[in-house]
Amino acid sequence: MTMRRAAFPIRARWQRDALPGFGPGLGLTLFWLAGLVMLPMVALIARPWGEGLHSGLQAFAHAAHDRRILSALGVSFRSALIAALVDLVPGLLIAWALARSDIPGRRLIDMLVDLPFALPTAVVGITMATLYGPNGWIGGPLGRLGLRIAFTQTGIVLAIMFVGLPFVVRTVAPVLRNLPRDAEDAARILGANRMQVLLRVILPALYPALVTAFGMAFARGIGEYGSVIFIAGNQPFHTEIAPLLIVIRLQEYDTQGATLIGLVLVMISLLSLALISLLRRHLSHGTQGGV
Amino acid sequence: MARFAFAALIYLLMGIMVVLPPVMVLAMALSHGMGAALATFADPDALSAIRLTIIMTVLTVGVNTIFGVMAAWTLSHFRFPGRNLLIVLIELPLSVSPVVGGLVWLLVFGTQGWWGTALERWGHPIMFAPPGILLATIFVTFPYVTRTLMPMLAHNGRTAEEAAVMLGASLWQVLWHVTLPGARLALVSGVLLTTARAMGEFGAVSVVSGHIPGLTETMPLHIETLYNGYQTVAAFTMAALLVLMAAIVVAVRTFLERGQNRTEKTA
Amino acid sequence: MVKVRSITRRGLLHATMATGGAMAFPPLRAWAATGLLNVSYDPTRELYQDIDRSFSRQWAQTHGNSPVQIRTSHGGSGAQARSVLEGAPADVVTLGLAYDIDILAQHGLLATDWQGRLPHNSTPFTSTIVFLVRKGNPKNIHDWPDLIRDGVQVITPNPKTSGGARWNYLAAWGWALRQPGGTADTARAYLKTLFAHVPVLDTGARGATNSFVQRGLGDVLLAWEDEALLAARDIGPDQFDIVVPPITILAEPPVAVVDRNVQAHGTTDVAQAYVTYLFSDEGQKIGARHYFRPVNPTILDANRDRFPDTATFDIASLGGWTRVQKDHFADGGIFDSIYSR
Known part of the structure; x- marks a missing residue:
């Protein structure tokens, strides 16, 4: 969110304001936020400590040694990481096509890119499972070549890549469009070829946007459930993702266990986002302007 | 030549990654002919899943739009201590797994949750009933309106609103006649994003639903039930309907944004 | 600049709220x-x-x-x-x-x-637990001991969430007890080995059938007789065979x-x-x-x-559900101790 550039007239805090509505606006915002987000989140955070600090710590220690929980978190983390990284390549290419090229059908592509974001995850799930399954349009031919995708970790990565793609395109395309051309022109005048311009001038200017895009795709991917469970084999220690383990624990009536995994999952994704935002700030320093 | 290769590469990427899945949904739905596909909707459970999805989506969009407008207004027009924290908290649901978005409500209203026993005595269950589905859907789609609206309001600034206040307009009048018309497209865009996510929500809803056909099954949950019951055609027909709804949302959004770009260019 | 134009004609908020109110619970x-x-x-x-x-x-x-x-x-x-x-x-x-x-x-x-x-x-209806194997029974599975041979993968759901899975588990347990020299210890050892052959624990019997039938996982599915017959006769008529073990549990x-x-x-x-x-x-x-x-x-x-003939034993012979549930499936019970952490 870049909020800084336009909005505020500079003035002291709490000064009387010409605009009405601060009180009711803030009140309503806080009310809704408290009731619909904070209340349940506090329930999540408080739950492990319900029987005292000691038993809470014990529960965490126990979870930290539970191989099944660790491997489920590992599968989610790794798949989201790989998917978000790999997504950068097609995402950047499609963003380029939208922002800098004049290929026919650009407007259609522009519209289609949002589709993975709007498609319900369960639909994505059964579709990917069928498409890449042993008898699917893609899975069938690949299977004859000896490649299995459905019900393996590759399948999980593909499903997360699908839902993550729009985040990359939508973050990178506007930056690419607004990139000042003078640096490119200068580089070209100084005799750089197209590849050099791309790698030395354009790509570095895109780093902050690429990092943001990666972060968004990753955050979406690590918690992804519906699009993954149908194509993942859901085998413990192998293709079982953390959100599925939460659901399994709930069905076993092990609310405590489910809560612990949920809490750790939230912490991982917040921590990753914080790291990414640090990284982006670091990168923006290097380039003029930035995002 | 390079240009041709580039175009071919983009078409290939888009084709495999984005276009193929929805096309396959349609192909699977129609694999036994139109009649078999339409037979899906003769099932009362399918119809009630569609109805529940529509109700949940409408209510979710209503709640999150009212909230989102107020939050965006407050956050973009005023500076106050804790403002940044508030933005972070509002965006929190985006980085929470949908499954957790359902789980957290179980911890409040479930039988093992904070208020579960009290609710049980009262006799109106929230979890495993439509109110729980609503809460989970609201949680998951909470930030979208605020997120899309806030930059637009910030960009528009507050001059016009201040002028309206000088002329004697009330808060409500300012919001309704000045602020929102100025950010109409951002608002609609946020509402459409919320709609798309709300009608397709699966993980959060699946945790709090109870999966009762005809009562607590939304369209995505009903698709799962059909799929597990080997009713492939019905599952994909239902999915095709959702794909269609999603496609409409995306198309409307794109056209609105294009309209806006055009007016901006001519202005 | 900001265009001052109103959107009062049945604005968005009005519309959503009105519809929401009309279509309540x-x-x-x-x-x-x-x-x-x-x-x-x-x-x-x-x-x-x-x-x-x-x-x-x-x-x-x-x-x-x-x-x-x-x-x-x-x-x-x-x-x-x-x-x-x-x-x-x-x-x-x-x-x-x-x-x-x-x-x-x-x-x-x-x-x-x-x-x-x-x-x-x-x-109103009873059932038994049988084996569903791939067509032609390539792994040559006929009886309970065959399930723990090297290279055999067994599909069964999670006993903590699935009823069928508990019947599967108890059928195996009961068979092991009935072997010469069979005790609770030998039965526990058999089940521990058996679950080491289980690559995936679905939460319900249908999920397990899907894993076996559609995902192609495993060599043998432990299943309700009805589920196995449905899969073998209706879902994949030429893909599966049913093997009825010489002794199994009477599921009620x-x-x-x-x-x-x-x-x-x-x-x-x-x-x-x-x-x-x-x-x-x-x-x-x-x-x-x-x-x-x-x-x-x-x-x-x-x-x-x-319905093929086979010898069965019932849950009462294992001590009844209350005891079985407490000993085997409760937190910290036998199942927890055998399903490797």
């Missing part, structure tokens, strides 16, 4: 009074589709053409019982094993003597009316009629058609060719 709750909810376990999807249709036709004929709408939900038996505990408004439960209904009785949802209220211990999935909910919904009569219908000749015949063994001996005899 009452219509959703209303059916609970005129309809009937049967919360069932996983492999009964096809069975109850038929039963529901045929019962509501019969009910309409005998009750002045006032039709009753029956809905049935499916999932792992334990998970389903828990959703009823959490408030799913079940009028009737038809679960995978008696313990899951006992839990509901313990929480006051129905009388604790529920199992004596209907004939045959409230069990019972049914009951949920007293507290039918009183609240005013559905006592129709719920009672529904569970009674399961024991009627039509109900029994429909069951046989879906590969459930009818308890009515005449109808069972008429369908002998559908």
Whole structure:
């Protein structure tokens, strides 16, 4: 969110304001936020400590040694990481096509890119499972070549890549469009070829946007459930993702266990986002302007 | 030549990654002919899943739009201590797994949750009933309106609103006649994003639903039930309907944004 | 610049709020009074589709053409019982094993003597646990010991959430106890080895069938006889064979009316009629058609060719559900200790 550039007239805090509505606006915002987000989140955070600090710590220690929980978190983390990284390549290419090229059908592509974001995850799930399954349009031919995708970790990565793609395109395309051309022109005048311009001038200017895009795709991917469970084999220690383990624990009536995994999952994704935002700030320093 | 290769590469990427899945949904739905596909909707459970999805989506969009407008207004027009924290908290649901978005409500209203026993005595269950589905859907789609609206309001600034206040307009009048018309497209865009996510929500809803056909099954949950019951055609027909709804949302959004770009260019 | 233009013509907010108000919850709750909810376990999807249709036709004929709408939900038996505990408004439960209904009785949802209220211990159909293998039985699996041979992968659902999985587990346990020199220790060792051969634990029997049938996982699926026959005859006629082990467990999935909910919904009569219908000749015949063994001996005899003969033992021989549940499936029980962490 870049909020800084336009909005505020500079003035002291709490000064009387010409605009009405601060009180009711803030009140309503806080009310809704408290009731619909904070209340349940506090329930999540408080739950492990319900029987005292000691038993809470014990529960965490126990979870930290539970191989099944660790491997489920590992599968989610790794798949989201790989998917978000790999997504950068097609995402950047499609963003380029939208922002800098004049290929026919650009407007259609522009519209289609949002589709993975709007498609319900369960639909994505059964579709990917069928498409890449042993008898699917893609899975069938690949299977004859000896490649299995459905019900393996590759399948999980593909499903997360699908839902993550729009985040990359939508973050990178506007930056690419607004990139000042003078640096490119200068580089070209100084005799750089197209590849050099791309790698030395354009790509570095895109780093902050690429990092943001990666972060968004990753955050979406690590918690992804519906699009993954149908194509993942859901085998413990192998293709079982953390959100599925939460659901399994709930069905076993092990609310405590489910809560612990949920809490750790939230912490991982917040921590990753914080790291990414640090990284982006670091990168923006290097380039003029930035995002 | 390079240009041709580039175009071919983009078409290939888009084709495999984005276009193929929805096309396959349609192909699977129609694999036994139109009649078999339409037979899906003769099932009362399918119809009630569609109805529940529509109700949940409408209510979710209503709640999150009212909230989102107020939050965006407050956050973009005023500076106050804790403002940044508030933005972070509002965006929190985006980085929470949908499954957790359902789980957290179980911890409040479930039988093992904070208020579960009290609710049980009262006799109106929230979890495993439509109110729980609503809460989970609201949680998951909470930030979208605020997120899309806030930059637009910030960009528009507050001059016009201040002028309206000088002329004697009330808060409500300012919001309704000045602020929102100025950010109409951002608002609609946020509402459409919320709609798309709300009608397709699966993980959060699946945790709090109870999966009762005809009562607590939304369209995505009903698709799962059909799929597990080997009713492939019905599952994909239902999915095709959702794909269609999603496609409409995306198309409307794109056209609105294009309209806006055009007016901006001519202005 | 900002264009000052109003969007009052039935603005977005108005529209959403109005629609929201008009379509509130009452219509959703209303059916609970005129309809009937049967919360069932996983492999009964096809069975109850038929039963529901045929019962509501019969009910309409005998009750002045006032039709009753029956809905049935499916999932792992334990998970389903828990959703009823959490408030799913079940009028009737038809679960995978008696313990899951006992839990509901313990929480006051129905009388604790529920199992004596209907004939045959409230069990309209029985079943057994059999092996489903790939066509031609390439791994040559015929009996329980074959399951733990090297290179054999076994598919069975999670006993903590699935009724069928508990029957699978107990069938194996009972077989091991019956071997020469069999004790609880040897049985535990057998099951530990068995579960080391299980690559995936789905939460319900249908999920496990999907893993075996559609995902192609495993060499043998431990399954309800009805689920196995459905898969072998209807889903993949040339892909699977059924192997009936020489000895297996007699699975008794019972049914009951949920007293507290039918009183609240005013559905006592129709719920009672529904569970009674399961024991009627039509109900029994429909069951046989879906590969459930009818308890009515005449109808069972008429369908002998559908159900292979095999020796069985029942849950009572293992000490009854309460004890079995506590020893094996409760937190920290035998299953927890054998499923490797």
